[in-house]
Structure formats: structure tokens, C-alpha cells
Amino acid sequence: xxxxxxxxxxxxxxxxxxxxxxxxxxxxxxxxxxxxxxxxxxxxxxxxxxxxxxxxxxxxxxxxxxxxxxxxxxxxxxxxxxxxxxxxxxxxxxxxxxxxxxxx
Numbered sequence: 001x002x003x004x005x006x007x008x009x010x011x012x013x014x015x016x017x018x019x020x021x022x023x024x025x026x027x028x029x030x031x032x033x034x035x036x037x038x039x040x041x042x043x044x045x046x047x048x049x050x051x052x053x054x055x056x057x058x059x060x061x062x063x064x065x066x067x068x069x070x071x072x073x074x075x076x077x078x079x080x081x082x083x084x085x086x087x088x089x090x091x092x093x094x095x096x097x098x099x100x101x102x103x104x
Contacts, residue, residue: 033089
């Protein structure tokens with residue numbers, strides 16, 4: 001699936017307007033960039049870094065830019081249940097930039 005980045009919470013890794021390819025894959029490892037449904041508002045999706053797996057099987061998801069306006073991550077809502085993970089980011093394909101994107 002394709003996802004467009006909005007907001008500045010993942011700067012400098014991802015920028016507003018970046019387009020990502022997301023693989024619907026439940027195999028997430030610490031350090032992966034993931035797309036998840038926002039707890040409390042499952043219609044909204046977020047892109048975050050999977051920091052670690054919690055004891056209850058959920059994932060602690062963090063923003064790269066903790067000072068971004070409107071930032072929401074596990075510091076606000078706790079670990080995200082695995083059932084809310086949509087998939088792993090495998091590629092940023094637009095816009096083209098020198099150096100490409102390294103999801104990990």
C-alpha cells in the first residue's frame with residue numbers, strides 16, 4: 001500500500017509530502033518504521049519507529065521529532081496493540097533525494 005507523510009513528527013527521517021511503500025507484514029522488529037492506526041481514532045494512521053515490544057505484546061512507537069507540533073506517539077497513549085499495526089515501511093519513493101531513504 002502507499003502512504004503519504006503529513007506533519008513533522010518523523011523529521012529528519014521522513015518529511016511532509018514523502019510517499020512511502022508499506023508492506024502489510026506482521027513481522028516487525030525494533031527499529032522498523034511502521035504505519036499504525038491511532039489508538040482512540042482508528043480512522044487516522046500514524047507513521048512511527050517501533051522502539052520495542054511490550055510485555056503484553058504491543059509495540060512502543062516513537063516519533064523521531066518529539067518537539068513536532070501535534071506529535072502523538074506511545075509517550076501519549078502507551079504501547080500500541082499489534083492488532084493496530086498496518087505494516088512496515090519498506091521504501092520512500094517520492095520525492096527523489098540524493099542518498100535515498102533508509103527505513104532502519
